[in-house]
Amino acid sequence: MMTIFTCTDSFEGILCGVHDAWMSRLGHENVSLALEDTGNLRMFAEYRRAEESPGKAEKVMEAIRRKAGREACERVYRASLSCEEQKADRIYRFLVCAFRVGPEIVNMLQIPAVYELFRMNRSVENEARSLIEFVRFARTDSGILFGVVGPRCDVIALMAPHFSERLNAENWIIYDEKRRKAVIHRAGGGWLTARLPDDSFRRKLADSGDQQEFESLWKIFHEHTAIPERKNPRCQMTHLPLRFRPYMTEFKGERR
Amino acid sequence: MLIQQEMDLKEKLAILSDAARYDAACTSSGVERKGKPGQLGSTAFAGICHSFAADGRCISLLKILYTNQCVYDCRYCVNRRSNDVPRAAFTPDEICRLTMEFYRRNYIEGLFLSSGVLESPDRTMELMHRTVWKLRYECGFNGYIHVKAIPGADPVLIGQTGLLADRMSVNLELPTAEGLKSLAPSKDRARILGPMRQIQTGIAAMERGIVPRGEPLKGAVYPWRRQFVPAGQSTQMIVGATPENDYQMLTVAEALYRNYDLKRVFYSAFVRVNDDSLLPALPGGPPLLREHRLYQADWLLRFYGFTAGELLSESHPDFNIFLDPKCDWALRHLEMFPVEAQTADYGTLLRVPGIGVRSAKRIVAARRAGRLDFAALKRMGVVLKRAVYFLTCGGRMMYPVPMDQDFIAAQLLGEERRRAWDIGQKDSYRQLSMFDDGFLNPVPTAEDRVSAALGQM
Numbered sequence: 279m280m281t282i283f284t285c286t287d288s289f290e291g292i293l294c295g296v297h298d299a300w301m302s303r304l305g306h307e308n309v310s311l312a313l314e315d316t317g318n319l320r321m322f323a324e325y326r327r328a329e330e331s332p333g334k335a336e337k338v339m340e341a342i343r344r345k346a347g348r349e350a351c352e353r354v355y356r357a358s359l360s361c362e363e364q365k366a367d368r369i370y371r372f373l374v375c376a377f378r379v380g381p382e383i384v385n386m387l388q389i390p391a392v393y394e395l396f397r398m399n400r401s402v403e404n405e406a407r408s409l410i411e412f413v414r415f416a417r418t419d420s421g422i423l424f425g426v427v428g429p430r431c432d433v434i435a436l437m438a439p440h441f442s443e444r445l446n447a448e449n450w451i452i453y454d455e456k457r458r459k460a461v462i463h464r465a466g467g468g469w470l471t472a473r474l475p476d477d478s479f480r481r482k483l484a485d486s487g488d489q490q491e492f493e494s495l496w497k498i499f500h501e502h503t504a505i506p507e508r509k510n511p512r513c514q515m516t517h518l519p520l521r522f523r524p525y526m527t528e529f530k531g532e533r534r
Numbered sequence: 535m536l537i538q539q540e541m542d543l544k545e546k547l548a549i550l551s552d553a554a555r556y557d558a559a560c561t562s563s564g565v566e567r568k569g570k571p572g573q574l575g576s577t578a579f580a581g582i583c584h585s586f587a588a589d590g591r592c593i594s595l596l597k598i599l600y601t602n603q604c605v606y607d608c609r610y611c612v613n614r615r616s617n618d619v620p621r622a623a624f625t626p627d628e629i630c631r632l633t634m635e636f637y638r639r640n641y642i643e644g645l646f647l648s649s650g651v652l653e654s655p656d657r658t659m660e661l662m663h664r665t666v667w668k669l670r671y672e673c674g675f676n677g678y679i680h681v682k683a684i685p686g687a688d689p690v691l692i693g694q695t696g697l698l699a700d701r702m703s704v705n706l707e708l709p710t711a712e713g714l715k716s717l718a719p720s721k722d723r724a725r726i727l728g729p730m731r732q733i734q735t736g737i738a739a740m741e742r743g744i745v746p747r748g749e750p751l752k753g754a755v756y757p758w759r760r761q762f763v764p765a766g767q768s769t770q771m772i773v774g775a776t777p778e779n780d781y782q783m784l785t786v787a788e789a790l791y792r793n794y795d796l797k798r799v800f801y802s803a804f805v806r807v808n809d810d811s812l813l814p815a816l817p818g819g820p821p822l823l824r825e826h827r828l829y830q831a832d833w834l835l836r837f838y839g840f841t842a843g844e845l846l847s848e849s850h851p852d853f854n855i856f857l858d859p860k861c862d863w864a865l866r867h868l869e870m871f872p873v874e875a876q877t878a879d880y881g882t883l884l885r886v887p888g889i890g891v892r893s894a895k896r897i898v899a900a901r902r903a904g905r906l907d908f909a910a911l912k913r914m915g916v917v918l919k920r921a922v923y924f925l926t927c928g929g930r931m932m933y934p935v936p937m938d939q940d941f942i943a944a945q946l947l948g949e950e951r952r953r954a955w956d957i958g959q960k961d962s963y964r965q966l967s968m969f970d971d972g973f974l975n976p977v978p979t980a981e982d983r984v985s986a987a988l989g990q991m
Contacts, residue, residue, distance in 0.1 A: 444569055
C-alpha cells in the first residue's frame with residue numbers, strides 16, 4: 279500500500295516531507311510526497327502529515343550538500359518554488375537518484391527524474407528572469423519604488439539579489455499579488471521577504487508628483503520606437519507573453 | 535528655414551525616438567559590472583531586454599538621437615537635410631533626467647545615444663560627450679551607455695567619450711564603397727573606418743592595462759579610473775538598399791569581426807522612408823527574410839565556427855529562401871553525416887542542424903555519465919525535426935533515412951517553408967487552393983511514412 283506524506287508548500291516543508299518519507303523505511307516505491315490541500319485524495323493510500331521542524335530540514339539540506347553537492351542543493355531549492363503540484367514528489371525522486379550517484383547527477387538528463395527537476399528549475403529561472411526584465415516600479419510620494427508582479431512560480435526571492443545590487447541606493451518593494459508576499463529593500467542595506475495579511479497597505483502608497491509624467495513619457499517612447507513597416511504582433515507576443523502585460527506601464531489601458 | 539518654437543519634453547521624445555528607431559544596434563550586452571554604493575545601476579554580461587515594441591524587437595536601451603538636425607543628405611535616411619520633418623534637440627539635462635527616471639523604474643537598461651550631425655561632427659560629438667559625462671558624474675549613473683562615434687569628429691573627443699561609454703559604434707551603413715558613394719555622397723568609407731580603428735586600438739591598449747590618454751576636455755574631470763569601451767564596438771549594415779549580394783555582406787561582416795574585433799554586426803532590413811529615385815522600390819515591404827538569414831549566418835560565424843566561404847561562394851552568392859544557412863550547408867556536405875551523438879566532439883555536434891550551443895554542451899556533459907537515446911536528446915533541447923536526418927545515437931538513426939540530398943531537402947522544406955513564409959509574407963492575402971497549397975499542407979514526415987508503411991495509421 280502506498281503511503282503518502284503531505285507537507286506544506288515551502289522549501290522547509292518539502293524537505294521535512296523528504297525526511298519523514300525517507301526515514302519511514304517503507305521503501306522508495308511505497309512512499310510518495312504530496313503538498314497539503316492540493317489535488318484529489320487517492321484511494322488505497324495512507325496519508326501521513328510530515329511534522330515540520332527546522333532541525334529536520336537542516337539535516338536533509340546538509341545531506342544533499344554533502345552527498346550531491348552545491349549545484350544539486352540550488353536546484354532543489356529552485357524546484358521547490360515551482361508552481362507544479364507534484365513538485366514535492368519530483369524532488370524526492372531526484373534525491374533518490376542524487377544520493378546514489380553524487381554530484382555528477384545534475385548533468386544526467388537522460389534519467390527522467392533528473393530531467394523533471396531540470397525542467398522545473400528551468401521554468402522557475404525563466405520566470406524570474408522575465409520578471410527581472412518586465413517588473414515596473416512606480417515612485418511613491420515617500421520616494422519608495424513599488425513594483426507589483428503576479429508570477430506563476432514563487433520567484434520574488436530570486437529577483438531580489440539583482441535589484442538590491444542595481445537599486446542599492448533606493449528603497450523598494452516588489453509585491454507578489456498572488457501570494458501576498460513582498461521583498462522589501464532599504465536604501466544602502468539588505469533585503470528581506472515578508473508575508474502580508476492583506477493588501478490594505480497599497481492604499482497608503484500614493485504616486486509621487488512626477489510618476490504620471492514619466493509613465494506617459496515611457497508610453498510615448500514605447501510607441502514611437504517601433505517601426506510601423508515591420509509591425510509584428512506575433513513576434514512581440516512570443517517574447518512578451520500577454521500574462522505579464524497587465525502589470526506593465528506601457529500596456530496599461532490597452533484592451534486585450 | 536528653421537522655425538523656432540518651445541517644445542515640451544513629450545514632443546521632443548516622440549520626434550527623436552522616431553528618428554532613432556532605424557538603428558538596429560540596441561543591445562545591452564558585453565560587460566558585467568556590479569553596482570556601486572550610492573550610485574544607480576549595474577550591467578549584466580548577457581544584456582537585459584525590458585520590453586518588446588509592436589514590431590517585435592527588443593527594447594533594452596533608451597534609444598534616442600541628441601538631435602535630428604543634420605548637415606548631411608544621405609538618401610536612405612529619414613533625417614536627411616532635404617526632408618521636411620519637424621526637427622528637435624534635447625539638452626544634456628533632459629537626457630539625464632529621462633535616463634535616470636526611466637532606469638529607476640526598471641523601464642530601460644541604459645542609454646543609446648546617437649545624433650544627426652549638428653553644424654559639424656566635432657560640435658555634435660562634444661555635445662554627446664557632455665551629456666554622457668553629466669550622466670556618469672553628476673547623476674551617478676552606473677548602467678549601460680552606448681554612444682555612436684560620429685565619423686569625422688576629432689579623435690580626442692571620441693577617445694574621451696569612450697572612457698565614459700560601455701559600447702561605441704560607427705555605422706558602416708552600406709557594405710561597399712560604391713554603395714556608400716551613390717546613396718551617401720557626403721560620407722566616405724575611410725572616414726567611417728578611421729574611428730572604428732581608433733576604438734579597436736583603444737580597447738586593445740586597455741586590455742594591456744594602458745588607459746588611452748588624450749588632452750582631458752575642458753571642465754571634464756574623471757573622478758575614478760574608467761575602462762575604455764569595455765563592451766566592445768558594433769556596427770550596422772543596411773540590407774537591400776544597394777545591389778550587394780549576401781556573400782558580399784557576409785564577407786564584409788567576417789572581415790569586420792576578424793580585422794576590427796567587432797562584438798556585433800547588425801543587419802537592418804531597408805525601410806523605404808524617403809521617396810528617392812536611387813532607392814529600390816520594395817513592394818513586398820522591407821526584406822525581412824533576407825535580414826533573418828543574414829542574422830542566422832552571423833550566428834554561425836560567431837558561435838558555430840563557420841566561415842563565410844563555407845556558407846556561400848561567388849557561384850552561390852545568396853542564401854536559400856527556403857532553408858536556413860545551417861541546413862543548407864549540411865545538405866551540401868552530406869558526406870560528413872550522420873554524426874554519432876555519443877562520440878562526436880563538441881565542434882562536430884555544433885554543425886548538426888537542430889543542435890545549438892546549449893544542447894551541444896548538455897550532450898557532452900550528459901554522455902560522460904551514461905548512454906543517450908533519442909528521447910534524451912530531445913529533452914536536452916535538440917530539435918529532432920531537423921536533427922534526425924544528420925544524427926545517429928548508439929550507431930542507429932531514429933528512422934531509416936536514405937542519405938539523399940533531394941529526399942532530406944524535401945523533408946526539411948515542409949517545416950522550414952512555412953516558417954519562411956511567416957517571416958517573408960506576413961499578413962499578405964493569399965487565395966486558398968484545395969490542391970496546390972505548399973505553405974499550408976505539411977509534407978508527410980519520416981514518422982508518417984514509417985507508420986503508413988507499417989499500416990499503423
